[in-house]
Amino acid sequence: MRNSVRVERAIHQLTQEELASKVDVTRxxxxxxxxxxxxxxxxxxxxxxxxFGKPLEAIFQLEPTDWDTTR
Amino acid sequence: MKTTPLFPYSxxxxxxxxxxxxxxxxxxxxxxxxxxxxxxxxxPALVAEGFMDDRRDWLVIIENNLxxxxxxxxxxxxxxxxxxxxxxxxxxxIARLRLDALxxxxxxxxxxxxxxxxxxxxxxxFYIMVANLFTLLFMFYIRFRYLLMITRKQIDHA
Numbered sequence: 001m002r003n004s005v006r007v008e009r010a011i012h013q014l015t016q017e018e019l020a021s022k023v024d025v026t027r028x029x030x031x032x033x034x035x036x037x038x039x040x041x042x043x044x045x046x047x048x049x050x051x052f053g054k055p056l057e058a059i060f061q062l063e064p065t066d067w068d069t070t071r
Numbered sequence: 072m073k074t075t076p077l078f079p080y081s082x083x084x085x086x087x088x089x090x091x092x093x094x095x096x097x098x099x100x101x102x103x104x105x106x107x108x109x110x111x112x113x114x115p116a117l118v119a120e121g122f123m124d125d126r127r128d129w130l131v132i133i134e135n136n137l138x139x140x141x142x143x144x145x146x147x148x149x150x151x152x153x154x155x156x157x158x159x160x161x162x163x164x165i166a167r168l169r170l171d172a173l174x175x176x177x178x179x180x181x182x183x184x185x186x187x188x189x190x191x192x193x194x195x196x197f198y199i200m201v202a203n204l205f206t207l208l209f210m211f212y213i214r215f216r217y218l219l220m221i222t223r224k225q226i227d228h229a
Contacts, residue, residue, distance in 0.1 A: 025163070029162050
């Protein structure tokens with residue numbers, strides 16, 4: 001899954017710590033999200049989108065490899 | 072939302088106290104042999120069978136030295152509290168790391184046990200089984216702490 005969390009964070013001038021605090025997760029989680037090491041739960045993704053005031057699909061996009069469940 | 076059944080963060084320190092007490096229970100009687108006699112007791116047993124006996128007794132009172140049992144109880148209970156207490160900041164990513172560490176520890180622990188089944192025999196295998204009481208918790212703790220450490224390092228270098 002692709003995401004533009006880092007870009008949106010820069011637009012809104014939020015640090016990883018500040019964004020983490022707003023959505024009630026650790027800074028490690030935001031970092032793992034931004035580096036593609038972790039796919040958030042639906043609830044967390046919706047919270048992040050709500051913080052940035054954008055629809056979910058504007059922040060998180062499926063990639064072709066996400067459809068391959070045999071990986 | 073379902074919450075993970077973990078102990079509160081505050082249970083971690085008592086967990087370490089129990090593990091330490093377990094270690095002391097193992098070490099001190101070696102240095103002071105008479106301390107071992109403190110663990111002699113008459114206790115009810117659901118089932119008891121000697122190593123050299125053919126007889127197996129059910130629901131009996133037996134005389135036993137409970138030092139080994141005390142060590143195992145303290146270390147296992149303490150280990151459970153240490154390993155499965157919440158982090159100070161707990162979230163879904165930490166939960167994911169915890170699950171990954173538990174899976175890794177289970178694979179390694181039972182993988183080594185499978186190798187031991189056909190390479191270690193007789194009394195030595197008994198010692199392997201005794202160690203196996205603790206190795207899953209130990210491996211999980213090491214792996215989980217390692218995963219937390221490298222994620223924190225990645226942030227520091229970001």
